[in-house]
Amino acid sequence: QVQLVESGGGSVQAGGSLRLSCTAFGDAYSIDWMAWFRQAPGKEREGVAAIGAGSTFYADAVKGRFTISRDDTKIMLWLQMDSLEPEDTALYYCAANFGGRGGKWFSRTKYNFWGQGTQVTVSS
Numbered sequence: 001q002v003q004l005v006e007s008g009g010g011s012v013q014a015g016g017s018l019r020l021s022c023t024a025f026g027d028a029y030s031i032d033w034m035a036w037f038r039q040a041p042g043k044e045r046e047g048v049a050a051i052g053a054g055s056t057f058y059a060d061a062v063k064g065r066f067t068i069s070r071d072d073t074k075i076m077l078w079l080q081m082d083s084l085e086p087e088d089t090a091l092y093y094c095a096a097n098f099g100g101r102g103g104k105w106f107s108r109t110k111y112n113f114w115g116q117g118t119q120v121t122v123s124s
Contacts, residue, residue: 002026002113004094009118016084016122022077022094022115031074033097035111038090038120045093047106049079052097057105061087084122091117 008020024031033052039045049068050057056068067080077094095111103110 002028002031002096002098004096004113004115006092006094006115006118009092009120011121011123012084014085014122014124017080017082018084018120020079020081020092020094020118020120022079024075024077024096027098028073028075030098031096032100033105033110034070034074034077035095035097035105036068036077036079037093037095037108038088039093039117040090043090045108047108048092050105051077052105059106081120084120086122086124088120089122090120092120093117 003025005023012018035050036048037045038048048059048062051068051070065083070077094115096113097111101110
């Protein structure tokens with residue numbers, strides 16, 4: 001079992017930066033893929049970025065602005081968010097794939113553990 005706890009959200013003006021962190025508690029050594037998702041009010045939860053299989057993946061909307069990284073122990077996951085836009089306002093979730101589930105990196109069903117989310121608000 002794995003428990004994920006996010007931190008680092010907040011309010012920032014457009015053009016600013018935030019760094020989200022996710023700490024994995026429990027059997028973190030068994031985690032395969034990890035990802036960040038976000039959900040804005042009235043919208044579906046969408047994949048933002050993922051790391052796994054030796055590669056990183058990004059949604060088109062955040063390419064060149066966001067950077068996902070993870071430490072070698074797989075205990076910590078980060079999302080560096082630069083040049084933030086009002087459209088980035090959402091609740092951001094950390095997700096982990098435990099046990100080698102298949103699927104696309106941006107598919108919610110690929111991940112079987114989720115954090116509670118951290119709010120990011122970007123004002124214009």
